[in-house]
């Protein structure tokens with residue numbers, strides 16, 4: 001209990017001589033804090049340097065990939081001749097073995113020249129391409145091994161990006177249509193190519209659509225019918241032998257094979273005698289399936305015919321190119337994605353090609369085991385996964401944080417839960433991948449398959465990696481981030497506001513819903529942004545729960561039910577790993593690694609900017625802007 | 628009265644002290660009064676000096692032998708008082724004496740603090756406040772509260788005022804509009820904000836914000852309005868406005884107001900209660916408390932010699 005101040009006499013302050021505090025003026029540097037400031041500044045400087053270095057490296061390497069570089073033709077001292085794009089150059093210290101490859105007459109001069117440079121020599125990496133003819137994509141050319149006057153930039157050297165075998169570098173010789181020469185000479189051939197290429201590509205795309213869309217639709221129809229039949233079979237518990245016998249019977253009927261009909265009939269009779277009697281519904285299901293099979297057969301044939309016609313048409317138009325060592329190669333126009341006479345281009349022409357390549361990269365499917373073409377499916381997969389993850393994690397995290405902060409009674413249990421949540425943030429991400437595989441795919445997914453997709457078993461529908469499971473796995477991974485951020489945001493809502501609300505007669509939930517949550521929303525958004533940034537860049541767990549090397553079928557497309565969260569998907573992070581370490585043509589894949597990295601960084605930054613923009617709008621809406 | 632209070636047995640009321648002239652020289656502390664306070668601090672029980680006029684008023688809130696403990700610390704000691712209807716009652720006393728605690732006990736806001744324990748009861752218009760199956764939320768709907776520091780909600784001025792109606796599920800725009808205008812007029816704020824009702828309440832000045840909180844508190848027609856030093860963060864002009872506003876609220880509303888400002892209490896209230904160390908010391912019409920206090924402690928406090 002408080003004591004009251006007693007005797008008034010002691011209240012009078014005793015006068016005390018003021019003692020001067022020791023002054024640090026002119027004292028040590030340390031006391032003034034200067035060295036600490038430098039240290040702190042140095043720390044910050046290091047961080048900035050590292051980040052800007054990283055960004056600069058990625059931007060520099062990634063942005064240059066698609067720029068058309070000059071094509072050079074070099075004739076070496078030993079008489080070989082190369083034509084290719086200059087990819088990069090470096091200096092190295094050539095050893096005796098290298099010098100032995102120089103013809104005897106020139107060797108001493110070359111040796112002297114190298115020694116004059118202090119033993120160093122420069123060389124260039126040429127992308128000589130033409131893998132189908134030469135067996136290599138790249139060739140190193142030593143500058144000292146080039147014959148005098150043996151280097152030139154041939155005007156008509158054309159770099160052809162084609163669907164298979166990588167690039168081709170050569171000079172257009174002639175255009176052929178159905179075996180007949182329709183254009184001859186470099187210029188004429190090129191003009192002919194430019195006139196006909198677009199149409200050939202249009203036909204090629206038409207063929208691709210026929211093959212993927214229409215053929216796919218037919219296949220799906222049959223598959224649907226087969227699944228319906230299987231469902232009926234499961235429902236009626238029909239013995240599989242009965243079904244096979246029935247199918248055999250109708251086949252035999254179709255070809256009027258009397259003995260076959262007889263044999264199938266007796267098999268059916270034997271099974272029915274053993275106790276199984278098909279009812280009306282089941283027979284209808286079987287007949288429905290057979291009707292569809294019959295009707296699609298004709299459609300298949302017609303489709304195949306159309307595709308073959310197109311194929312013949314497409315194969316007829318070819319451009320013949322000559323390589324630098326005198327070989328010829330005929331390339332169908334339809335297989336040429338892009339042909340670029342890189343030495344003939346003005347700066348704007350190059351810019352056009354550069355932008356065109358970027359468009360392809362952003363909007364097209366990959367080809368050549370991902371090292372060429374675009375990454376559209378990967379962009380789509382990354383964005384879709386990040387958004388689904390955010391949509392899944394934010395409500396859960398907010399609910400958990402609300403309970404922890406607003407409702408739970410403080411105590412050892414709640415402290416333990418908090419510690420556990422915080423530790424969850426430090427668990428290696430691959431562990432979440434293992435959990436996702438073991439729980440979402442093998443337990444939840446398998447149960448869904450049992451319940452809803454039993455007809456297509458043993459092929460799993462949800463019981464394998466897929467977009468949904470990957471998103472949920474990452475949601476779990478980022479849950480602690482959201483919980484911690486939300487808890488902080490809730491704790492920052494002033495007590496006076498809650499009390500004001502209670503004093504107005506609001507219940508706890510009304511107070512949370514009307515006062516606390518709106519106030520905390522920007523903080524919650526910050527948590528969501530952090531979660532997104534963390535989740536979008538995560539790769540390791542995805543490899544276990546659904547990210548794949550190639551998945552041209554997007555999780556959202558035009559086939560019912562339009563959204564397919566069970567499908568595997570491509571992811572930019574995984575794509576980078578795949579390009580960098582799994583690619584056969586690693587020299588060609590290397591720049592693509594940087595370009596894809598650049599894209600991933602940009603994408604994550606854009607997702608974050610979007611969230612920050614939403615947060616800024618919320619702030620404006622829920623809090624006073626002026627004071 | 629130099630000897631009586633400290634030794635008065637609890638059963639017998641203190642003898643009415645003989646009115647006598649009291650020396651008002653500043654700087655001299657009356658030894659007997661100090662002795663009385665020390666006795667209170669030691670925990671010796673003594674009855675509050677409640678003037679007879681209070682008993683004649685019809686009460687809106689009755690406090691009945693109410694004690695409150697923050698964990699092990701007792702902040703209110705057996706307080707009993709009747710707060711008259713349609714009047715302004717001021718609570719004064721030195722810092723830490725339990726004024727805020729008493730005020731917040733009336734609408735049970737102290738329930739939100741962990742480890743708070745109470746004994747005794749209060750009644751709002753005859754209905755028990757601390758009874759066993761009282762619905763606290765229903766109870767709070769019958770009172771309004773204004774806090775020391777203005778606490779407008781982060782929403783528009785309009786939504787702030789009609790908040791109490793909103794949480795009751797009132798949707799009718801006409802009713803809301805009407806309540807908003809009436810409350811803002813009652814809080815003398817209507818003319819200032821009628822053109823910007825849908826702007827954020829946080830864009831108002833401090834004084835306006837406090838009047839907005841008053842408007843919010845009276846919006847649901849409370850049976851009693853609790854105010855905890857509503858002017859402590861305001862300049863004299865805003866203070867005066869709020870004082871006038873509070874005066875204009877009676878007799879329609881009953882007001883219980885905590886204040887540190889003696890002039891304010893003297894000017895603006897009908898009754899004044901003086902508290903020390905969690906106990907009610909003297910309670911009576913403001914006029915008699917300030918001009919003719921019956922206890923020397925009260926006199927010391929209001930003349931500025933203690934507190």
Ligand SMILES: Nc1ncnc2c1ncn2[C@@H]1O[C@H](COP(=O)(O)OP(=O)(O)OP(=O)(O)O)[C@@H](O)[C@H]1O
Nearest residue numbers: 697700702721722723724725726727728729740887
């Ligand atoms: N939440 C709390 N927990 C513990 N003790 C508290 C709490 N709130 C107040 N007290 C104590 O209760 C006593 C009364 O506090 P109260 O806030 O009611 O005083 P007051 O009269 O309003 O003072 P002031 O005039 O300074 O506002 C003080 O001693 C204080 O330390």
Ligand SMILES: [Mg+2]
Nearest residue numbers: 726727728855
């Ligand atoms: Mg107080």
